Amino acid sequence: MLVEALLASFLIVFLxxxxxxxxxxxxxxxxxxxxxQVFAGMTLGILVVHSLAxxxxxxxxxxxxxxxxxxxxxxxxxxxxxxxxxGDDDEEEEAHDxxxxxxxxxxxxxxxxxxxxxxxxxxxxxxxxxxGAWQVVLLGALLGMLVADSLGILAGALLHRRxxxxxxxxxxxxxxxxxxxxxxxKALL
Numbered sequence: 001m002l003v004e005a006l007l008a009s010f011l012i013v014f015l016x017x018x019x020x021x022x023x024x025x026x027x028x029x030x031x032x033x034x035x036x037q038v039f040a041g042m043t044l045g046i047l048v049v050h051s052l053a054x055x056x057x058x059x060x061x062x063x064x065x066x067x068x069x070x071x072x073x074x075x076x077x078x079x080x081x082x083x084x085x086x087g088d089d090d091e092e093e094e095a096h097d098x099x100x101x102x103x104x105x106x107x108x109x110x111x112x113x114x115x116x117x118x119x120x121x122x123x124x125x126x127x128x129x130x131x132g133a134w135q136v137v138l139l140g141a142l143l144g145m146l147v148a149d150s151l152g153i154l155a156g157a158l159l160h161r162r163x164x165x166x167x168x169x170x171x172x173x174x175x176x177x178x179x180x181x182x183x184x185x186k187a188l189l
Contacts, residue, residue, distance in 0.1 A: 005130035009140030012126065013050075016119045017148035021179040022110055026149045028175045029109075030156025033102035038153050041106025046145045048107070049114040053123040054138040074183030081177035085169070119145060 017023055029038045114120055123141040127134045159171070 001130065002133055002136050005126070005133040005136045006140040008130075009123065009126040009137045010144040012122045013119050013141045013144030014148050015144075016122050017145055020117065020119065020148075021183070022113045022117070023149050023152040024175045024179065025109060025113055025152075026106070027152040027156035027159070028171070029102070029106050030153040031160040031171070033106070035153050035157045037102035038106050038156075039150065041103045042110055042149050042153070043146065044103070044107040045110025045114065046142055046149070048111050049120055050123050050138060050141045050145065053120040054127040054134050054141065056124055056127075071184065071187045074180045074187060078177060078180030078184075081173045081175075081180055085173040085177075 026038055026042050029041070119141070123137065126137045126141065130137050
């Protein structure tokens, strides 16, 4: 049962994350920050979100209304899109990075973006299904997310090397804005 729980949670979360908004978000962050900082922030975010999901699933309760978190996440994505479009000059960007830091920025964005997401609900459901194996479900969910989102970091880092800074900024802003608008439309309809 433990191996089944590990493989099932890994595959379900991995497949659910492919092409998901947070995979594109880490791609955008990898174009702005060093990949190691993005990976660390992403890992911290994944650990927080999926630990909460598995705990809630194991207790068969609900953490918060999913539609409110979706609205909050969408507004945050719109804010990041506008901030990215604004195009801080190098001096201002350094001040933002030193004040908030890439690790915290990526982790918090990831946490908010994943709250109420299908991968979080998948981890909750797996924890409820594999009663007593929450640790294995958590491990499978974490590995699934890390593998899927590491592919996003790799893509973002490669794009950053190939595209001029202005085009990369526009692409990153576009990703945030599209997911912000789509999230608001979905949450409000």
